[in-house]
Amino acid sequence: MGSAALAEACRRAGIPGPRVADVDLAWLLSVDDGEALLRRHGAFRPTTAHNRARGTLAIEAAGMRLEITTLRGEPPPDATIEQRIDLDLSLRDMTVGALAWRLSTDRIHDPMHGLADWRARRVVACGDPAARVREHPIRLMRYYRRAHEWGFDLDPRVRKLRGGDFGLATLPAEALAAELRAALLRCASPGRLLHELAEAGALAAVAPELAPQFDGRPAGPLRYHPEVSQALHLILALEWAVERTAPLPAEDRLAVAVAVLTHDLGKNLTPPREWPSHRGHEEAGLPLVDRLLDRFPGLADARTRRLARAVCALHLHARNLDALRSRTIARLYREWWQWNAFPVALFAAAVGADAGGRLGLAAEGDRVRAAVETDVHAIRRACASVDAGALWTRHAGDKEAFARAHHVACARAVAAWRRERAAEK
Numbered sequence: 222m223g224s225a226a227l228a229e230a231c232r233r234a235g236i237p238g239p240r241v242a243d244v245d246l247a248w249l250l251s252v253d254d255g256e257a258l259l260r261r262h263g264a265f266r267p268t269t270a271h272n273r274a275r276g277t278l279a280i281e282a283a284g285m286r287l288e289i290t291t292l293r294g295e296p297p298p299d300a301t302i303e304q305r306i307d308l309d310l311s312l313r314d315m316t317v318g319a320l321a322w323r324l325s326t327d328r329i330h331d332p333m334h335g336l337a338d339w340r341a342r343r344v345v346a347c348g349d350p351a352a353r354v355r356e357h358p359i360r361l362m363r364y365y366r367r368a369h370e371w372g373f374d375l376d377p378r379v380r381k382l383r384g385g386d387f388g389l390a391t392l393p394a395e396a397l398a399a400e401l402r403a404a405l406l407r408c409a410s411p412g413r414l415l416h417e418l419a420e421a422g423a424l425a426a427v428a429p430e431l432a433p434q435f436d437g438r439p440a441g442p443l444r445y446h447p448e449v450s451q452a453l454h455l456i457l458a459l460e461w462a463v464e465r466t467a468p469l470p471a472e473d474r475l476a477v478a479v480a481v482l483t484h485d486l487g488k489n490l491t492p493p494r495e496w497p498s499h500r501g502h503e504e505a506g507l508p509l510v511d512r513l514l515d516r517f518p519g520l521a522d523a524r525t526r527r528l529a530r531a532v533c534a535l536h537l538h539a540r541n542l543d544a545l546r547s548r549t550i551a552r553l554y555r556e557w558w559q560w561n562a563f564p565v566a567l568f569a570a571a572v573g574a575d576a577g578g579r580l581g582l583a584a585e586g587d588r589v590r591a592a593v594e595t596d597v598h599a600i601r602r603a604c605a606s607v608d609a610g611a612l613w614t615r616h617a618g619d620k621e622a623f624a625r626a627h628h629v630a631c632a633r634a635v636a637a638w639r640r641e642r643a644a645e646k
Contacts, residue, residue: 222245222246222247222290222309222310222318222320222321222322223245223313223318223320224239224240224241224242224243224245224318225241225244225245225322226245226320226321226322226329226330227239227317227318227320227335227336227339228241229322229329230320230322230329230331230335230336231336231339233329234336234340236339236340238339239317239339244285244287245288245290246287246288246289246290247289247290247291247292247306247309247321248289248290248291248292249291249292249302249305250291251276251291252273252276252278252291255278255289255291256278259278259280264280264281264282265278265279265280266279266280266281266286267279268288271393272288275290276290276291276293277289277290277291278290292305292306292308292309293308293309293312294308294309294311294312296308302323303330306321306323306330307330307332309321310330310331310332310333310347311332311333311347311348312347312348312356313333313347314346314347314353314357314360314363314364315335315344315345315346315347315363315364315367316333316334316335316338316345316346316347317335317336317338317339317344317345318335319331319332319333319335319347320335320336333347342371342372342373342374343373343374343375343376344364344367344368344371344373344374344375344376344379345376346360346364346376346378346379350364350376350378350379350382351382351386354382354387355387358387358388358389358391358392359389359392359396359397359400361379361382361384361387361389361421361423362389362397362400362418362423362427363400364376364379365379365414365417365418365421365423366400366403366404366407366408366414369404369408369409369410369411369413369414369417370403370404370407370408372409380421382421383421383422384418384421384422384423384424384425384426384427385422385425385426389423389426389427390426390427392427394516394517394518395518395519397427397428397516397517398517398518398519398520399519401428401517401520402475402519402520405459405474405475405478405479405482406471406474406475406478408463409460409463409464410456410459410460410463411459411463411478411482412452412455412456412457412458412459412460413456415431415434415435415455416435416452416456419431419432419435419436420435428513428516428517430486430489430509430512430513430516431482431486431513433488433489434451434452434455434485434486434488434489435451435452435455436452437450437452438450438451438488438491438493438496439451439496439497440453440454440485440488440497441454441497441498441499442497442498443497445579446497446579447579447580447581447582448578448579448580451485451488453580454485454578454579455481455482455485455578456578457577457578457579457580458481458484458574458575458577458578459478459481459482459574459578460578461573461574461577461578461583461586462477462478462481462570462571462574463478465570465573465574465577465586465587465590466478466570472522472525473564473567475525476521476524476525476528476529476564476567477528477567477570477571477574479514479520479521479525479528479529480525480528480529480531480532480533480567480568480571481532481571481574481575481578482529483506483509483510483513483514483529483532483533484506484529484532484533484536484571484575485499485502485506485533485575486506486509486510486513486533487499487501487502487503487504487505487506487507487509487533488502488506489506489509490502490505490506490509503533503534503535503536503537503538504534506533506534507530507533507534510526510529510530510533511526511530514526514529524562524564527560527563528564528567528568528571531557531558531563531568532568532571532572532575534557535553535557535572536571536572536575538553539568539569539572539593539596539597540572540575540576540589540592540593542596546632547632547633547635547636547639548628548632550600550632550635551604551628551631551632551634551635552628554600554601554604554631554635555604555628555631558597558600558601559601559604563601565594565597565598565601566594568593568594568597569589569590569591569593569594569597570590572589572590572593573586573587573589573590573591573593574586575589576588576589576590577589577590599638599642600635600638602638603631603634603635603637603638604631604634604635606634607627607630607631607634609627612626612627612630
């Protein structure tokens with residue numbers, strides 16, 4: 222079923238097909254009968270209660286873990302196997318996923334004309350879009366995400382649906398996190414997708430911390446933000462990050478995307494009377510970063526959360542180190558950059574995305590990325606050169622005195638680095 226069947230149908234039609242990420246199998250057996258059969262053959266593997274509730278079992282075959290689902294729908298007693306398959310397909314979410322390859326006959330079932338929609342580059346709901354979304358509200362987000370992922374047109378009937386009508390806020394947090402992760406990793410412009418979800422009233426229901434980013438507020442004074450709106454700034458910054466991090470492993474790409482997604486959340490808190498400026502939005506955004514990431518379990522591991530918080534707090538400071546005192550830089554080192562595993566290159570990429578996510582300034586993002594990576598590495602080396610052990614011995618275990626002395630020593634090391642850098646320029 223699904224993408225594997227569509228890929229085979231495309232192969233037979235001589236057109237490019239989808240990338241097949243998994244094998245979606247279906248059969249006639251009920252969950253209980255299927256489990257009994259699989260246990261007899263030693264192929265049964267445990268799965269979640271949610272999977273069982275929707276008729277899905279896990280199996281092991283050819284050294285792989287697969288899932289197999291009972292054909293959905295309630296057919297008449299005299300229905301043929303072909304009718305059962307077509308009924309199942311009619312209840313799937315979108316037509317391009319509503320194909321089946323019946324292995325025993327080598328026949329492709331395509332009752333919803335999914336191959337034609339794939340050829341025409343359309344995401345079309347199976348039957349009534351509202352009915353499909355009421356069955357599984359996550360489908361509303363998935364329709365939009367697939368259209369952006371593939372660069373397809375979206376069914377106008379889907380665009381007429383309002384997110385507030387389908388109880389999106391009650392969806393399992395893990396399902397929402399999976400959709401957001403897929404959007405950040407697979408879409409060329411995750412920001413445009415989020416903007417469309419905001420217009421559809423879906424983003425406010427599932428991510429109230431993100432929705433204000435698309436409500437028309439200014440990004441900042443025009444001399445700094447020629448793109449004017451916060452929405453466009455976030456869209457451009459995410460596009461910059463997606464393009465520049467494409468060669469990196471998926472978890473690194475995701476970490477940068479999450480950091481860029483959350484870097485300006487503090488602007489949500491600026492009173493309109495203070496617009497277009499957003500003074501102090503960096504530190505102010507940290508609680509919102511935590512709240513958003515808590516809302517989407519599994520989206521950000523500990524490293525990604527730490528990176529997102531650092532980018533939120535420091536995306537302006539990191540670009541303007543010359544305006545800071547050496548003591549301030551030493552404090553930033555102690556609070557943010559001292560961690561041995563701190564991902565300096567990813568931090569620099571996210572800060573570069575903030576700089577490059579402005580109309581006509583993409584190249585400035587590249588310059589900022591290189592400069593920030595060089596400077597943070599240099600600051601870490603300078604501060605790490607301080608003999609902490611000797612300081613600890615000198616202060617005989619007095620933690621407060623040691624901390625003060627270490628801070629002063631790091632500030633002196635930073636000042637020395639700055640003098641060397643100035644001389645090189």
